[in-house]
Amino acid sequence: MREFDVVIYGATGFTGRLVAEHLAQTYPTGVRWAMAGRSPGKLEEVRALIGAPADTPLITADSDDPASLRAMVERATVVITTVGPYQLYGSALVAACAATGTGYVDLCGEPAWMRHMIDAHEAEARRTGARIVFSCGFDSxxxxxxxxxxxxxxxxxxxxxxxxxxxxxxxxxxxxxxxxxxxxxxxxxxxxxxxxxxxxxxxxxxxxxxxxxxxxxxxxxxxxxxxxxxxxxxxxxxxxxxxxxxxxxxxxxxxxxxxxxxxxxxxxxxxxxxxxxxxxxxxxxxxxxxxxxxxxxxxxxxxxxxxxxxxxxxxxxxxxxxxxxxxxxxxxPGYGSTSKMIAETALCLVEDDTTRGGIWTPGALLGATLRDRLIAKAGLGFVTS
Structure with missing residues (x-):
C-alpha cells in the first residue's frame, strides 16, 4: 500500500487549491492525502488558507526535477496534477507514473500532447498497471x-x-x-x-x-x-x-x-x-x-x-x-465544477479494484461508477428521457 491515497500536485495554483479545499471539506477523515508543489512556503500558506489540518503532509516536487517527481509518485496511489500547460510541464510526470504503476488524473485539453503520451507510454502503463486518465474536468x-x-x-x-x-x-x-x-x-x-x-x-x-x-x-x-x-x-x-x-x-x-x-x-x-x-x-x-x-x-x-x-x-x-x-x-464549469470532478475521479480510481493499466478516458475506465460518484459528491445531474 502506498503512503497516500492522493497527492495533489500543483496545490498552490488556483485550481489546485480548490481541489485541496474540496478534499479537506468533503473528506475530513478516511482519505490519506498530501499537497505537493515547488514551494514549501506557499504550500504552508495554502494549507492554512483552506483550513486543512495542520498536519496535512506537504511534498516538494518540481517539473524541472524528474527525481523529485519520481519520489512523489512512488508515495501515491493516484496523483492529481493541475500543473499545465501539460505539453510544457506534464510529460515527465506521466512518464514517472507509467513507470511506477501510479494512477494519474489531469485536466488536459491538449489533444496533440495527449496523443504523444499515448504513443510513448500506453504499453508501459499496461505493463505496470498504471491507470493514466486525461481530461478529468469540464473538458471532458x-x-x-x-x-x-x-x-x-x-x-x-x-x-x-x-x-x-x-x-x-x-x-x-x-x-x-x-x-x-x-x-x-x-x-x-x-x-x-x-x-x-x-x-x-x-x-x-x-x-x-x-x-x-x-x-x-x-x-x-x-x-x-x-x-x-x-x-x-x-x-x-x-x-x-x-x-x-x-x-x-x-x-x-x-x-x-x-x-x-x-x-x-x-x-x-x-x-x-x-x-x-x-x-x-x-x-x-x-x-x-x-x-x-x-x-x-x-x-x-x-x-x-x-x-x-x-x-x-x-x-x-x-x-x-x-x-x-x-x-x-x-x-x-472552469473552476468550481472542475475541481470537484477531478478530485472525485481520483478517489474513484483509488477505490477501483481493477488493475487495468493503460491510458484511459474517464468514461471508458470508470463509467457508471464515476457517474454515480459525481452525482453524490460533485453536484452533477444526469437525466434521460
Missing part, C-alpha cells in the same frame, strides 16, 4: 459521461446504440480557466512549429490510433439544427471533447458503433434572433484581450457558486426515434 467528463449515459439508455430501450448523437450546450454560466487559455496558446504555438500537430488537432480520431470512423461534422460554422429547431454555434471545447468521446467508443470495443457520428455545439436561439446570436458567438474569442483569464487567477467563491451548466445530448436512431440525456452542473 460531462460530455464523455453524457454520451455514455445516453448510449446505455439507447441500448436498453432500442437494443442498440444511437449512431448519431448531438451534444448541445444549452446554458453555461462561468468562465473558462486560466489554464485552459494557457493550454490553447501553447498548443497554437506548437502547431505553428510542427504541421503534424495541426493534423492531430483537426482529426476527430486523433486519440484513436489505428481507428478511423465515419465522417464527422466540423461544428465550425453556425447552422440551423432541425432536431432542436434552433440555431447553434461553434463550441470552443468541442475539439477536445469530441476526440475523447471517440476514444471512449474505441476503448469500449466500439460500443457506440463503428459508424458513430458525434458533434458538439452551443444553442444560440430561435429564428432570426437565434441566427444573429449564433453568428456573434462564432466571431467571439473568449480568450482574446485583457479580460482573458490568466493562470493562477480565477473567480470569487460567490461567482463560482453562481455558475452552472446544462448540456443536452440527443440520440437519433436509424428509424428517426429520439432519446435525450441532460447533464447539469451546479458550479461554474
Amino acid at each position: 467528463i460531462p460530455f464523455d459521461l453524457g454520451v455514455l449515459t445516453l448510449q446505455e439508455a439507447a441500448k436498453a430501450r432500442y437494443g442498440r446504440p444511437a449512431p448519431r448523437v448531438k451534444g448541445r450546450v444549452r446554458s453555461m454560466q462561468g468562465t473558462f480557466s486560466g489554464g485552459t487559455a494557457a493550454s490553447l496558446k501553447a498548443t497554437l504555438a506548437a502547431a505553428a512549429r510542427d504541421p503534424a500537430i495541426v493534423r492531430l488537432l483537426t482529426s476527430p480520431f486523433a486519440l484513436t490510433p489505428g481507428f478511423t470512423g465515419a465522417h464527422q461534422p466540423t461544428g465550425l460554422i453556425p447552422e440551423y439544427d432541425a432536431t432542436l429547431q434552433a440555431w447553434v454555434a461553434p463550441f470552443v471545447m468541442a475539439p477536445i471533447n469530441t476526440k475523447n468521446v471517440h476514444r471512449t467508443n474505441v476503448l469500449l470495443g466500439e460500443a457506440y458503433g463503428a459508424d458513430f457520428v458525434y458533434d458538439e455545439m452551443m444553442v444560440a436561439g430561435l429564428g432570426d434572433i437565434g441566427k444573429a446570436a449564433a453568428e456573434a458567438i462564432a466571431r467571439f474569442n473568449p480568450f482574446a484581450g485583457d479580460k482573458a483569464p490568466k493562470p493562477g487567477e480565477g473567480p470569487s467563491k460567490a461567482e463560482r457558486d453562481a455558475g452552472h451548466y446544462d448540456i443536452l445530448f440527443v440520440g437519433i436512431m436509424p428509424d428517426g426515434s429520439r432519446i435525450d440525456t441532460v447533464v447539469t452542473g451546479d458550479r461554474d
Whole structure:
C-alpha cells in the first residue's frame, strides 16, 4: 500500500487549491492525502488558507526535477496534477507514473500532447498497471459521461446504440480557466512549429490510433439544427471533447458503433434572433484581450457558486426515434465544477479494484461508477428521457 491515497500536485495554483479545499471539506477523515508543489512556503500558506489540518503532509516536487517527481509518485496511489500547460510541464510526470504503476488524473485539453503520451507510454502503463486518465474536468467528463449515459439508455430501450448523437450546450454560466487559455496558446504555438500537430488537432480520431470512423461534422460554422429547431454555434471545447468521446467508443470495443457520428455545439436561439446570436458567438474569442483569464487567477467563491451548466445530448436512431440525456452542473464549469470532478475521479480510481493499466478516458475506465460518484459528491445531474 502506498503512503497516500492522493497527492495533489500543483496545490498552490488556483485550481489546485480548490481541489485541496474540496478534499479537506468533503473528506475530513478516511482519505490519506498530501499537497505537493515547488514551494514549501506557499504550500504552508495554502494549507492554512483552506483550513486543512495542520498536519496535512506537504511534498516538494518540481517539473524541472524528474527525481523529485519520481519520489512523489512512488508515495501515491493516484496523483492529481493541475500543473499545465501539460505539453510544457506534464510529460515527465506521466512518464514517472507509467513507470511506477501510479494512477494519474489531469485536466488536459491538449489533444496533440495527449496523443504523444499515448504513443510513448500506453504499453508501459499496461505493463505496470498504471491507470493514466486525461481530461478529468469540464473538458471532458460531462460530455464523455453524457454520451455514455445516453448510449446505455439507447441500448436498453432500442437494443442498440444511437449512431448519431448531438451534444448541445444549452446554458453555461462561468468562465473558462486560466489554464485552459494557457493550454490553447501553447498548443497554437506548437502547431505553428510542427504541421503534424495541426493534423492531430483537426482529426476527430486523433486519440484513436489505428481507428478511423465515419465522417464527422466540423461544428465550425453556425447552422440551423432541425432536431432542436434552433440555431447553434461553434463550441470552443468541442475539439477536445469530441476526440475523447471517440476514444471512449474505441476503448469500449466500439460500443457506440463503428459508424458513430458525434458533434458538439452551443444553442444560440430561435429564428432570426437565434441566427444573429449564433453568428456573434462564432466571431467571439473568449480568450482574446485583457479580460482573458490568466493562470493562477480565477473567480470569487460567490461567482463560482453562481455558475452552472446544462448540456443536452440527443440520440437519433436509424428509424428517426429520439432519446435525450441532460447533464447539469451546479458550479461554474472552469473552476468550481472542475475541481470537484477531478478530485472525485481520483478517489474513484483509488477505490477501483481493477488493475487495468493503460491510458484511459474517464468514461471508458470508470463509467457508471464515476457517474454515480459525481452525482453524490460533485453536484452533477444526469437525466434521460
